Amino acid sequence: MSAILYLVIPCYNEEEMLPITSEVLLNKREELIRLGKISPESRILFVNDGSKDATWDIIKGLHEKNRAFSGLNLSRNRGHQNALLAGLMYAKDHADISISMDADLQDDPNAINGMIECYENGCDIVYGVRDDRKEDTFFKRKSAECFYRLMTFLGTEVKENSADFRLMSKRALEALSEFREVNLFLRGMVPLLGFKQGTVTYKRASRAAGESKYPLRKMLAFSFEGITSFSIVPIRMITYLGVMIFLISLLFLIWGVVQKFRGLTVQGWSSLITSVWAIGGLILLAIGVVGEYIGKIYLEVKDRPRYIIEDILD
Ligand code: UDP
């Protein structure tokens, strides 16, 4: 029997895109059913993220006309990641596989075939990876590059050049539901799940209608979220800085004494300059140590699962 697929599409003020998107995805669904890749029970699930325009009315209309379309309506705007999670958690209970994609068709629906093939070959998670970033502005390309470098440096595994276009099997979704954190950064969480993971490359199109719902402000907030939700390295850096400054103060101490005996200083300078650096270093060190504990509390509070079982032989 072929798998039930739920396409999960978060939508925020997408009234211009939805008529186009729904048409394209419906055709894709029919093609996949015809090929016997997915079950006729498969659905296209739109998640309305508290849109201020007619998005929800359009989704309701689509559902009236064709039961292939389902909808979830969030009570208010909660942001892309939360809307996506809501859709995925719904799909977990109704589908065998989910594929999340944006409402603006920037994620190529034709890559879905490859993703399902990967799933059939045993992958539980399949990332859609962009072949290049030619569509992006210079600024966006460079800032994305910096972001991925920084994330890797801070010890977080993220799949480079993949956004939230990905396939996840039911059991991957079940594992994801064990992650109880509220500061969501899905593309950092998914690699933590483990299982067999695959990639499919695709060409990212530009947005066909409407405008981006991710202005620079939101993008910066999102990357900050990604960094602080996954790493306590920034706190640790304070500790390192404290140690460094304290060591510098020792150098100043030696230098100050030498200068004093050479008679090159004014009265009180050596003791002052040494204590300024020493106290500064010790304060930073102390903050860093306190921060270490806060970091631990932070990780505990997240209540992430400590392991995920892939198979059981019984
Ligand atoms: N989106 C959402 N809630 C928000 C912002 C965006 O659900 O608060 C959805 C949006 O409808 C789209 C997806 O997230 O389906 C990606 O947004 P967009 O295409 O505007 O981002 P970009 O491609 O410009 O980064």
Ligand code: MG
């Ligand atoms: Mg987009």
